[in-house]
Amino acid sequence: MTQPIFEITKAAAFDAAHRLPGGPKDGPYTRLHGHSFRVEATLRGPAAPPVGWVDDLARLDQALKSVAAELDHSLLNDHAGLESPTLEALCLFFAEHLQAEFPTLSRVVVSRPTVGESCAYDLPPLHGEGRVA
Numbered sequence: 001m002t003q004p005i006f007e008i009t010k011a012a013a014f015d016a017a018h019r020l021p022g023g024p025k026d027g028p029y030t031r032l033h034g035h036s037f038r039v040e041a042t043l044r045g046p047a048a049p050p051v052g053w054v055d056d057l058a059r060l061d062q063a064l065k066s067v068a069a070e071l072d073h074s075l076l077n078d079h080a081g082l083e084s085p086t087l088e089a090l091c092l093f094f095a096e097h098l099q100a101e102f103p104t105l106s107r108v109v110v111s112r113p114t115v116g117e118s119c120a121y122d123l124p125p126l127h128g129e130g131r132v133a
Contacts, residue, residue: 005044005046006044006045006054007107008054008060009043010060010064011041012038012039012064013036013039014036014037014069014071015036015037016035016071016072017032018075018076018077019032020086021077036113037068037110037111038110038111040108041060041105042106042107043055044104063098063101067098076090081093087111087112087119088119090119091108091120092121094108095121105123106122107121107122108120
C-alpha cells in the first residue's frame with residue numbers, strides 16, 4: 001500500500017506598486033499603479049512522524065509572511081528579480097525565497113483578488129513525492 005500524500009497551504013497578503021516596462025507606451029501597465037496581492041504556498045508530502053504532519057504550518061506561515069513583508073508597501077520593480085513584476089515573476093520570487101527552507105514546496109499562487117486575476121506556479125516534481133533541495 002502506498003503512503004498517503006497530503007497538501008497543506010498557507011496564505012499571506014501584501015499591497016505594492018509596480019509598473020510593467022516594455023508594454024505599449026500609452027498603455028495603462030507602464031504607468032505606476034498599485035494592487036492588493038494574495039500569495040499562497042503549498043507543501044506536498046506524507047504526514048511524517050513524530051507529529052503526523054507534512055510540515056509545521058506556523059513555520060510556513062512565518063516564512064511566507066516574512067517574504068510578503070519585504071514587498072509590502074514597496075515598488076516591486078526595485079526588488080531583484082522583479083524588474084518586470086508580473087504575476088509570473090512574483091510566483092518565481094516567492095518560490096525562490098521559500099524553497100531552501102521548504103523542500104516540499106509544490107505550488108505558489110499569486111493573485112489580485114480585487115480584479116479577479118491569479119497565476120499559479122507548480123514547481124517541477126523531483127524524486128518521489130517530496131522535493132530535493
